[in-house]
Amino acid sequence: MRIMLKVYNTLSKSLEEFIPLSPPEVKMYVCGPTPYDHTHVGHVRTIVNFDFIRRYLEFKGYEVFHISNITDVDDKIINRALEKGMYWKELTETYIKEYVEVMNKLNVLSPHVMPKVSDHIEDIVKFISSLMERSYAYESGGSVYFEVDKFPYYGALSGATKEEEWEQELEFLMEKKRPYDFALWKKAKPKEPYWDSPWGPGRPGWHIECSVMSSKYLGEQFDIHGGGRDLIFPHHENEVAQSECAFGKRPWVKYWIHIGYLTVGGEKMSKSLGNIIIAKDVLEKYDADVIRLYMLSTHYRSPLDFTYEGLDQASKNYARILNTIRLTKGLLREMEVPSKLNEEEIRELKVLQKEVERFFKSLEEDFNAMKAMPYLFSILTIMNKAIMEGKNYPLLAYGFSFLKSFSRVFGVAEGEVLEAAKIEGLVGKLIELIIEVRRRRRLAKDWEIADWIRFELNRLGVRLVDQKDKTLWFIKS
Numbered sequence: 001m002r003i004m005l006k007v008y009n010t011l012s013k014s015l016e017e018f019i020p021l022s023p024p025e026v027k028m029y030v031c032g033p034t035p036y037d038h039t040h041v042g043h044v045r046t047i048v049n050f051d052f053i054r055r056y057l058e059f060k061g062y063e064v065f066h067i068s069n070i071t072d073v074d075d076k077i078i079n080r081a082l083e084k085g086m087y088w089k090e091l092t093e094t095y096i097k098e099y100v101e102v103m104n105k106l107n108v109l110s111p112h113v114m115p116k117v118s119d120h121i122e123d124i125v126k127f128i129s130s131l132m133e134r135s136y137a138y139e140s141g142g143s144v145y146f147e148v149d150k151f152p153y154y155g156a157l158s159g160a161t162k163e164e165e166w167e168q169e170l171e172f173l174m175e176k177k178r179p180y181d182f183a184l185w186k187k188a189k190p191k192e193p194y195w196d197s198p199w200g201p202g203r204p205g206w207h208i209e210c211s212v213m214s215s216k217y218l219g220e221q222f223d224i225h226g227g228g229r230d231l232i233f234p235h236h237e238n239e240v241a242q243s244e245c246a247f248g249k250r251p252w253v254k255y256w257i258h259i260g261y262l263t264v265g266g267e268k269m270s271k272s273l274g275n276i277i278i279a280k281d282v283l284e285k286y287d288a289d290v291i292r293l294y295m296l297s298t299h300y301r302s303p304l305d306f307t308y309e310g311l312d313q314a315s316k317n318y319a320r321i322l323n324t325i326r327l328t329k330g331l332l333r334e335m336e337v338p339s340k341l342n343e344e345e346i347r348e349l350k351v352l353q354k355e356v357e358r359f360f361k362s363l364e365e366d367f368n369a370m371k372a373m374p375y376l377f378s379i380l381t382i383m384n385k386a387i388m389e390g391k392n393y394p395l396l397a398y399g400f401s402f403l404k405s406f407s408r409v410f411g412v413a414e415g416e417v418l419e420a421a422k423i424e425g426l427v428g429k430l431i432e433l434i435i436e437v438r439r440r441r442r443l444a445k446d447w448e449i450a451d452w453i454r455f456e457l458n459r460l461g462v463r464l465v466d467q468k469d470k471t472l473w474f475i476k477s
């Protein structure tokens, strides 16, 4: 019996069968960063887990259209820029660049669009105007607020059912009708960046951007919306209210997926505790593949307490995976294809196939990579026995093709298992040329251009895997 993919939906608070709105297409929007500071390991957990979800859906034959925004207009950015005496755009550009570098190093598939708020102000103004025309929003003191009382389903996503739980943005209490109304447009204060609008100079509130940019690229209803758990309230609750009022369709999003909290020493990362772990520092000490393996070793919904011991354990596991891949690759080249297997070999092959089945069955249960992990190691053990004995070609070949699938879905050890693309003719030669340009820029320590080339090639479906002395390239299949 075929088992369907089950996904935990924050909206229904239950496991549901995954049936996209118009298969094979899956439209996915993931809330991205607010670039006012370094990318930290909490961001990495969210990025890697959504990358894994996307890779798994693609592996299952879905065509994922993936949008991830950048909140480059926000209170935190404005305050930090003022503190540092920097122009806000200079600040955001620095941290956006760092974020993209971290994504690239972590072998994360580039989203198809990474829309920025500052490029979508006109769309946002139009969206707010349409909410006002239908009286879902009101102007007060040069700002515009969403009137929560007009939306009967408020609280359905977060499960916050009492009005006291909805209170937010209390600094605008004097202007708002209710303490739980929220800003769609904020009147500009002195020294703040602003744009013109029918309500005077100002800038968008935080929540409106995601309703606007998701609908612009994905339409009025789509399949998956996600982000970190901390975004459920008020951010995602407010997005639902705005979007369902604007489009008159329910549910706006079919599946809400949220990544669990990442803590350090059992505490939420914060400046005051001094326990923020910056992604690029960890990337200097650990292989990107090890970090991915670590981030995927806990189920995405469970809390994860970040530790270096955990990363060290992932390093050991990674070494085991690499070792088996390399030995198998070598052996498969040397071994002869047998004409017949003995009873024991057939039995071992069946055991391996059972473990592979269990591995994939675990992933069907809400992308449970953690549950799948022990089966991976059991597969490695079975393969290693065959390697030691130098026999059972079909088992090793089957195991190797499993490791290829594992590598593709987890984004781990891809350079070891994928065969470099052989594209004859001009296109192949041009790709080689671009890779050579990138190599030379890297030698000149021009990381910006080198990373940009990698990012743009990735967007075109050409994936680069850097090895010690060469760069392999693959066409996304």
Ligand SMILES: [Zn+2]
Residues within 6 Å of the ligand: 031, 032, 210, 235
């Ligand atoms: Zn968002």
